[in-house]
Amino acid sequence: MDDSATVAEAPPPFQDTHVIELISGVASKITGMSVYTSRAEVTRLFKLELGTGKNRIIIDGLPTVLDADSVRADGYGSVQIHNVTVLWTPLKPFTFLTSPLLEELEMKKTNIEDAKERVKNASEFLIKYLGRQDSLQTNPGKLQDIIDKYKSASHKLDERLTDLRAEKRAVCKQIRMEEERLRLDHADTATCVMLDCRVTISVFADVEGPVELELRYAATNATWKPIYNVGIETEAGRMKGKPGVALTYKASIAQYTGEDWIGVPIVLRTAKPTAGLCLPSLCNWILSVYDPPPPSQYPDPPHPVTLAMAPTMMSQPMMAPPIVVRASVGRTLSAIKLCD
Numbered sequence: 001m002d003d004s005a006t007v008a009e010a011p012p013p014f015q016d017t018h019v020i021e022l023i024s025g026v027a028s029k030i031t032g033m034s035v036y037t038s039r040a041e042v043t044r045l046f047k048l049e050l051g052t053g054k055n056r057i058i059i060d061g062l063p064t065v066l067d068a069d070s071v072r073a074d075g076y077g078s079v080q081i082h083n084v085t086v087l088w089t090p091l092k093p094f095t096f097l098t099s100p101l102l103e104e105l106e107m108k109k110t111n112i113e114d115a116k117e118r119v120k121n122a123s124e125f126l127i128k129y130l131g132r133q134d135s136l137q138t139n140p141g142k143l144q145d146i147i148d149k150y151k152s153a154s155h156k157l158d159e160r161l162t163d164l165r166a167e168k169r170a171v172c173k174q175i176r177m178e179e180e181r182l183r184l185d186h187a188d189t190a191t192c193v194m195l196d197c198r199v200t201i202s203v204f205a206d207v208e209g210p211v212e213l214e215l216r217y218a219a220t221n222a223t224w225k226p227i228y229n230v231g232i233e234t235e236a237g238r239m240k241g242k243p244g245v246a247l248t249y250k251a252s253i254a255q256y257t258g259e260d261w262i263g264v265p266i267v268l269r270t271a272k273p274t275a276g277l278c279l280p281s282l283c284n285w286i287l288s289v290y291d292p293p294p295p296s297q298y299p300d301p302p303h304p305v306t307l308a309m310a311p312t313m314m315s316q317p318m319m320a321p322p323i324v325v326r327a328s329v330g331r332t333l334s335a336i337k338l339c340d
Helices: 003-009 100-131 140-189 235-239 310-315
Strands: 018-023 028-035 040-050 053-062 066-076 079-088 197-205 209-219 222-232 245-255 324-327 336-339
Touching: 018 040, 028 209, 028 222, 040 053, 053 209, 066 079, 066 197, 100 140, 197 209
Parallel strands: 018 053
Antiparallel strands: 028 040, 040 209, 053 197, 066 209, 079 197, 222 245, 324 336
């Protein structure tokens, strides 16, 4: 047997489990949305790369109000879905957003503030120095020189302070822009308070390559109600062929799931979904066999006499009750008793 042929035909060795972590709002798009009066059914499509063998896909950022019993996952390609689990992750502690550029700008801002403080101190020193000069004892020529030098130094300090203020405004603007960029980047990957649900899918892939994964689930805190707008045309409008009464159908949709539904195709449903309902609990029924009572030995009582029949029956002579004959049967038939 050729060993090279055997090695070529053998399947590739399976590596350890490949872990893939995704954020639902970033790694997928909503391809279907059905809104009922009390919930919404969402369909998301993920496109990802799987490795050969076992893969564990961790999807974060799903709604907190997700119904765990409604989660369904389907894979398109040479994949086999083995297990789907749902759990709610605790909130992560607050993360201080920073970057090398932001730290550099903050340091520059601190240096500018220190320089402004030094300029203010120098200006105060000049004012105090000029205040200590005695105009009576100082030579007028020297006093004028002191004043000129004060004016020149104060002018330079004022210009320097103006430049520092402009530099600080520019640095503060750069800091705000960098903080906004960091906030937007963090918002794309962070999990907010209303999106702390995690779905883990165990997938086995025959070959390495791209696959499509479809995730369907239901979430509460979503509803819609119909709105009707009735408009009445004027006489001039009716003369132009417009209908007298125009009825416009609209819908008001409200959702507090934490997801972004902007640009999502939505289908409104009036039926009540059957997913997520609980089976009714059945109580025990005690069965027994009905045993009817034995029939009565006495004849039924006579029917009551109505007033219409009373004169006729009263006109007839009263009859004595019948005599009941009871026979006591023994060895001989000679004993017969008559009972009134």
